[in-house]
Structures are given as structure tokens and as C-alpha cells.
Amino acid sequence: MIQSFSTWLHSTRLSWAVAGGIPWIWPLCETLHFIGLALLMGIVSVLDLRMLGMAKELPLGPLQRLMPWAILGFTINLITGALFFTGDPTQYIHNVAFGFKLLFIGLAGVNVILFYVTGLYRRVDSVGAGHDVPAAAKVAAAASLILWIGVMYWGRMLPFIGNAF
Amino acid sequence: MTSFLTAVENTAFATWVRESSSLLAYPAILFLHTVGLGFLVGLNAAIALRLLGFAERIPLAPMVKFYRVMWIGFWINALSGTALLAADATTKITNPVFYIKMGFVTLAVVNMVLIRRRVFGNPSLDLSPVTGGAKVLAVLSLVFWTGAITAGRLMAYFGPVSGAPGLKNRIP
Numbered sequence: 001m002i003q004s005f006s007t008w009l010h011s012t013r014l015s016w017a018v019a020g021g022i023p024w025i026w027p028l029c030e031t032l033h034f035i036g037l038a039l040l041m042g043i044v045s046v047l048d049l050r051m052l053g054m055a056k057e058l059p060l061g062p063l064q065r066l067m068p069w070a071i072l073g074f075t076i077n078l079i080t081g082a083l084f085f086t087g088d089p090t091q092y093i094h095n096v097a098f099g100f101k102l103l104f105i106g107l108a109g110v111n112v113i114l115f116y117v118t119g120l121y122r123r124v125d126s127v128g129a130g131h132d133v134p135a136a137a138k139v140a141a142a143a144s145l146i147l148w149i150g151v152m153y154w155g156r157m158l159p160f161i162g163n164a165f
Numbered sequence: 166m167t168s169f170l171t172a173v174e175n176t177a178f179a180t181w182v183r184e185s186s187s188l189l190a191y192p193a194i195l196f197l198h199t200v201g202l203g204f205l206v207g208l209n210a211a212i213a214l215r216l217l218g219f220a221e222r223i224p225l226a227p228m229v230k231f232y233r234v235m236w237i238g239f240w241i242n243a244l245s246g247t248a249l250l251a252a253d254a255t256t257k258i259t260n261p262v263f264y265i266k267m268g269f270v271t272l273a274v275v276n277m278v279l280i281r282r283r284v285f286g287n288p289s290l291d292l293s294p295v296t297g298g299a300k301v302l303a304v305l306s307l308v309f310w311t312g313a314i315t316a317g318r319l320m321a322y323f324g325p326v327s328g329a330p331g332l333k334n335r336i337p
Contacts, residue, residue, distance in 0.1 A: 031318040034202070035311060042207020046231065055230035062222035069214060129224070152199050160192040 006089030018087030026087065029080040036080065037152065039073030044148055051124065051133045051141035060127040088164075095162030101154035108147040115140050170254040182252040191252065198245040205238030206310045209277060216284065216295050216303035225295075229285040239274065260324030266316035273309035276302060 009015055018025050043066045050058050085092050092098040115121050115137075124137050133141075158164040173179055182190050208231045215223050250257050257263050284290065284299045 027319055027322045030321075031315045034314045034318055037199070037203055038206035038310070038314065039210055040207070041203030042209070042211040045204060045207060045234070046211045049231070049234065054234075055227045057227035058223060062220055062224075065220035065222070066211060066214065069211075069219070129227075149200060149203075152203060153196055156196040156199055157188075157192060160188060 002093055006093050009086055009089050012086070014083075015086045015089075018083050020087075025083070029083050033077055033080040033084075036073040036076030040070050040077065041073075041148060041152075043067065043070035043073070044144060048141040048145045051137050052145075053132070053138075056131075057129045059129045060133065061125045064121075064125055091162075091164040092158075095158060095164055097154045097157040097160075097162040098164065101151055101158070104147050104150040104154055108144060108151065111140055111143050111147060167255065170258055173251050173254040176251065178248075179251040179254070182248050191249075194245045194248050197241055198249065201238040201241035201245065202314070203238075205235050205242060206314065208235045208238070209273070209306050209310055212280065213303035213306040216280075216299050218295070218300075224291045226285070226290050229281070232281060232285075235277065256325040257320070260320055262316050262320045262323045266313055266320060269309050269312035269316055273306065273313055276305050276309055280306065 013021075018029070020026065046066065047060075047063055047070075049055070050060065050063060115124075118136075120134065120137050120140065124133050127133050132138075174183075182194060185191070212228055212231065214220070215225060215228065280299070280302050284295075284302065
């Protein structure tokens with residue numbers, strides 16, 4: 001099923017354009033993918049490092065207002081990532097590193113969802129300057145940093161462990 | 166010049182970085198370069214966005230503590246970048262885009278030090294609105310880092326072919 005989907009995807013005009021039919025699209029998407037990465041990692045690390053105890057004078061409520069920028073970074077990378085996949089699906093579907101990258105993105109997503117649905121978000125939101133976040137939030141923050149660094153690791157390994165460029 | 170670059174490329178270390186099949190060679194160094202970018206540019210962007218008025222209720226003064234992480238990111242990338250440069254000295258030093266990248270990185274780091282001194286050096290930072298000058302530095306930070314990332318990415322597409330052997334980083 002994945003095979004026939006990727007064969008169909010590869011036959012589309014969009015796939016042709018991304019994979020070099022229009023030569024500047026791939027480099028542009030790569031550049032945007034790294035800008036999105038920086039935006040996402042920047043906001044995620046500000047929040048996670050604060051929850052882990054760095055710059056404790058920062059109140060968490062106002063800090064969480066930076067989240068839309070992390071979501072923007074993630075969205076840029078979701079779109080550009082989907083375009084890479086469209087351009088050359090076969091180099092990803094049999095790629096171990098790509099599988100792990102998706103797994104780590106999924107786990108990071110579950111971590112964010114748990115943060116909201118367990119009400120941890122609201123408890124953290126009211127943590128003011130100089131105070132510690134609940135222990136559960138520290139675990140979530142550490143998991144978030146490890147998982148997103150893991151996503152970068154598997155992304156970088158696409159050509160080395162797998163066969164993508 | 167060329168003979169010097171060839172000599173650099175032929176050192177045991179540069180050869181190992183470029184040709185070893187170990188994941189600890191080129192792949193790990195490239196990964197570190199990405200992690201350093203994420204922290205260095207990301208935290209710079211977070212500070213710039215706050216200076217430009219987003220999430221305005223965040224007190225600015227404590228954000229200076231992220232400079233330590235930003236400098237760690239900088240040094241990870243200075244060292245990993247040097248290793249990647251040594252591995253492909255002849256092709257990277259002769260690539261004009263490399264100099265554009267270094268130009269943007271230099272401007273961005275000088276700008277980051279200026280924000281540290283001019284903005285975070287102000288003892289009454291959170292008692293008055295962010296100055297126009299600070300906002301200009303914030304915009305320049307975003308522009309310079311975007312330029313550095315863009316040039317860094319495009320080094321794979323302009324100038325001589327570079328990168329680890331077998332790494333197809335050009336559009337066929």
C-alpha cells in the first residue's frame with residue numbers, strides 16, 4: 001500500500017517539480033526546513049530549560065505565549081518535510097532513519113498532548129518568577145529536549161544510516 | 166595556497182572525518198553542527214522576538230542567562246565547522262558562498278554581543294519600554310542568522326562539489 005502510494009506520489013507533477021524539475025524548490029525547502037528547526041528549537045529550549053531550573057526568574061505564564069512561534073516552526077517543517085517526501089518518496093519509505101525520525105516526532109507530539117490534557121499546562125502556566133514547576137513538568141521538559149534533539153539526529157542520519165540525500 | 170589546503174585535507178584527522186565509515190566521523194560532526202545551530206540561532210530568535218514585542222509580559226533581564234547556552238552552541242559550531250572545513254578544505258575555501266556564510270555569522274555574533282551589552286547591560290531594562298535601538302538590533306539578529314542559515318544550506322548547491330563522499334546533496 002505504501003509502495004503503491006509512493007509510486008503514485010512520485011508520478012505527480014508536484015513530485016517532478018520538487019525533485020529538480022524546478023531546480024530552486026529543493027534548496028529553498030531545505031533552507032526553510034533549517035529556519036523552522038531553529039525557530040522550533042529556540043522556543044522549545046527556552047521553555048524546557050526554564051522548567052528544568054534555568055533562568056528561574058522567568059514566570060512561566062508569559063513564557064508560554066511564545067508557543068505560537070514554535071508551532072510556526074513546526075508547521076514550516078511539516079510542509080517542507082512533506083515536500084521532500086513528495087519529491088522522492090522511495091528514498092524515505094525504506095529508510096530506517098526516516099522511520100525513527102517519524103517515531104521521535106510522534107513521541108514529542110504525544111509529550112505535548114499529555115502536557116495539555118493532563119492539566120499540567122495550566123499548573124505550569126501559574127508558576128511565577130523564582131518558583132519550581134511540578135516534578136511531572138520537569139520530566140516532560142527533559143523528555144521534550146531529548147526527543148527534539150533525537151528528531152534532529154535521525155534527520156541528519158537520513159543519508160548516512162539510510163539512503164536519502 | 167592550494168598545496169596548503171591539500172595538506173590540510175590530507176591530515177589524518179581530516180581524512181578520518183571525510184572518509185571513515187564510522188557514524189562518529191562526518192555524520193556525528195554534522196549532527197553536532199545542527200544541534201549547535203538549533204540552540205544558538207533558536208535562542209537568539211526567541212530573544213529577538215521578545216524584544217520586538219511578542220510575549221511582552223516576559224521580563225527581559227533574566228533572559229540574559231540563555232547567553233551561556235548560546236555561547237555553548239556557538240563553540241560547538243565553531244569546532245564542528247572547523248572539522249567539516251578541514252575535511253573539505255579545497256572545495257569549501259574556494260566556494261564564494263562560504264565567505265557569504267562567514268560574513269553573516271560574523272555580523273550575527275557581533276550583533277549578539279551588542280544586544281548583550283547595549284540591551285541587557287541596561288540596569289533599568291524592564292522598567293521602560295524596549296527602545297527603538299534594541300528593536301533594530303533584534304531585526305538585524307533575525308536577518309543575519311537567516312542569512313547565515315541560507316548561505317550555509319546553499320553551499321551544497323553552488324561552487325565545487327563538497328561534503329562526504331557518496332552524500333548526494335545536489336539535485337540530480
